[in-house]
Amino acid sequence: MGVRKDTVRGMALALPETTELETWEQPTFRVRKKIFVMFSDREREAWVKSTHDEQRALVQMDPETFFVPPYVGPSGWVGVRFRTVDRDEMRELVTEAWRLTAPKRVVAAFDEDGG
Numbered sequence: 379m380g381v382r383k384d385t386v387r388g389m390a391l392a393l394p395e396t397t398e399l400e401t402w403e404q405p406t407f408r409v410r411k412k413i414f415v416m417f418s419d420r421e422r423e424a425w426v427k428s429t430h431d432e433q434r435a436l437v438q439m440d441p442e443t444f445f446v447p448p449y450v451g452p453s454g455w456v457g458v459r460f461r462t463v464d465r466d467e468m469r470e471l472v473t474e475a476w477r478l479t480a481p482k483r484v485v486a487a488f489d490e491d492g493g
Contacts, residue, residue, distance in 0.1 A: 380461045381468050383421050389469050390415050393476045394488050414479040415472055418447070423459050424468075427475040430454040 390396055390407035397408050406416040414427045425447040428436075433456045436444035440462075447457035458471060477485050 379464055381463055381465050383417060383424075383460060385465070386415070386417075386424055386460070386468060386472065389472045390476070393473065393480075394484055395480065396476065409476055409480045409484070412479045414475040418457070422461065423447075423457050424472075425450055425455050425457050426471045427478050428454050428456045428471070429478075432456065432474075 387398070387405065387407075391398060393409070395409050399406055399408060401413075401416070402419075404417045404419060404421070406413045408414065416425050417423070418425060427450075433444075433446065433451070433454050436456050437446060443459050443462040445457040445459075447455055451457070456471070458468060480488075
C-alpha cells in the first residue's frame with residue numbers, strides 16, 4: 379500500500395492537457411491553467427480537488443489516509459497521505475479531480491477514447 383510522489387505525478391500528467399507548474403515552491407498540476415492536484419510542502423501528501431460530500435466520506439472512512447487540508451479544504455479539496463493510500467484509489471481521485479476541472483468537451487473526448 380502507498381504510492382510515491384512520482385507515481386502521482388505520472389497519473390496527473392497522463393491526463394489530457396495537463397501541465398505541471400511550480401507554485402508556492404511546490405508542484406501543481408493543472409488543466410487549462412486551473413489547479414486540480416498539488417503537493418504539500420513536504421511532498422508526502424497531495425491536495426486533490428474534490429467535492430464536500432466526497433471529502434467528508436473519505437475523511438470519515440479513513441482518517442489515517444485522508445484529511446481536510448489547510449487553505450483549500452473549505453472548498454471541498456481532500457488531502458491524501460502517500461504512505462497509506464491505495465494506488466487505485468489515488469488514480470481515481472486524481473482522475474476525478476481532473477474531470478471536475480477540465481472543460482466538458484475535453485472530458486467527453488477522454489471518455490470517448492476509453493478514459
